[in-house]
Amino acid sequence: MSFANKVILITGASSGIGAHAAVHLSKKGANIALVGRNIERLNKISDQIKNANAPTPLVIRADIVTDAERIINETVNHFGKLDVLINNAAILSRNTVAHIELAEYDRIMRTNVRSVIELTKLAVPHIEKTKGNILNVSSIAGFRVRPNSLAYSISKAAVNQLTKSAALDLAQKGVRVNAICPALIRTPIFETGENMSSQDAEEFFESCKKLYPVGRIGECSDTSAAIEFLIGDSASFITGSLFLVDGGGLLLHKL
Numbered sequence: 001m002s003f004a005n006k007v008i009l010i011t012g013a014s015s016g017i018g019a020h021a022a023v024h025l026s027k028k029g030a031n032i033a034l035v036g037r038n039i040e041r042l043n044k045i046s047d048q049i050k051n052a053n054a055p056t057p058l059v060i061r062a063d064i065v066t067d068a069e070r071i072i073n074e075t076v077n078h079f080g081k082l083d084v085l086i087n088n089a090a091i092l093s094r095n096t097v098a099h100i101e102l103a104e105y106d107r108i109m110r111t112n113v114r115s116v117i118e119l120t121k122l123a124v125p126h127i128e129k130t131k132g133n134i135l136n137v138s139s140i141a142g143f144r145v146r147p148n149s150l151a152y153s154i155s156k157a158a159v160n161q162l163t164k165s166a167a168l169d170l171a172q173k174g175v176r177v178n179a180i181c182p183a184l185i186r187t188p189i190f191e192t193g194e195n196m197s198s199q200d201a202e203e204f205f206e207s208c209k210k211l212y213p214v215g216r217i218g219e220c221s222d223t224s225a226a227i228e229f230l231i232g233d234s235a236s237f238i239t240g241s242l243f244l245v246d247g248g249g250l251l252l253h254k255l
């Protein structure tokens, strides 16, 4: 599908799922605003896009917790409009109800939920004008808990309800809101969020393959394909969807 002349803002575009989606959608003609805190990694993704002769992206070094207004304003000032907001940035941390520091709970909820609400609220007036849409990157953790995952699971359950609530409230304005809910996707999140070495992360990915009926874990190309479909015009009858990208994993009750 072509996204020529579409303006797409992607948070967490410096790594993993967001970075892959940025490159993928750029190659389909989209003008992308790349948001993240790590400028070196953002510039690397920007160079990858430019080297593919795709439309030059806008790099916005920003923290979604504190800079939501600047993120939306810089995007609209630069490109003149906003068609799609992809709320992808989030952080992972391990905690149980018996041991969680409330400051840690607040950090997760501010990043994974509050900032999504704020960015969405600020983006809606612009997306109403373009009859565009919003895509949240949630997780199967919003449906199913795993050990040591209290705050992250709560945050993703909240993103699921936020997606449905926003979809209902914005439908009559012509704005769709959907989420993808991935299972395990091969990205650096376990190295950054759980302090795994890259070798431990690879061993973890390998050991998880058997949990999935399809016999493999997910790749960023799987999430990009789902995102492309949901934000595109062929999904015009789809809103409020929590779209599983999980290789059938939830069917087995093992995850």
Ligand SMILES: NC(=O)c1ccc[n+]([C@@H]2O[C@H](COP(=O)([O-])OP(=O)(O)OC[C@H]3O[C@@H](n4cnc5c(N)ncnc54)[C@H](OP(=O)(O)O)[C@@H]3O)[C@@H](O)[C@H]2O)c1
Pocket: 011, 012, 013, 014, 015, 016, 017, 018, 035, 036, 037, 038, 039, 041, 062, 063, 064, 065, 088, 089, 090, 091, 111, 137, 138, 139, 140, 181, 182, 183, 184, 185, 186, 187, 188, 189, 190, 192
């Ligand atoms: N990988 C999986 O198995 C999996 C499964 C289900 C759902 N997900 C979800 O997929 C999304 C992307 O995860 P990923 O696996 O691609 O993780 P990742 O590789 O660690 O990327 C996370 C991205 O979020 C950005 N980010 C985090 N906090 C930020 C902040 N305060 N302000 C701005 N940017 C921030 C990071 O950028 P900077 O460091 O540059 O700020 C980075 O670009 C998340 O919502 C995650 O919950 C992942």
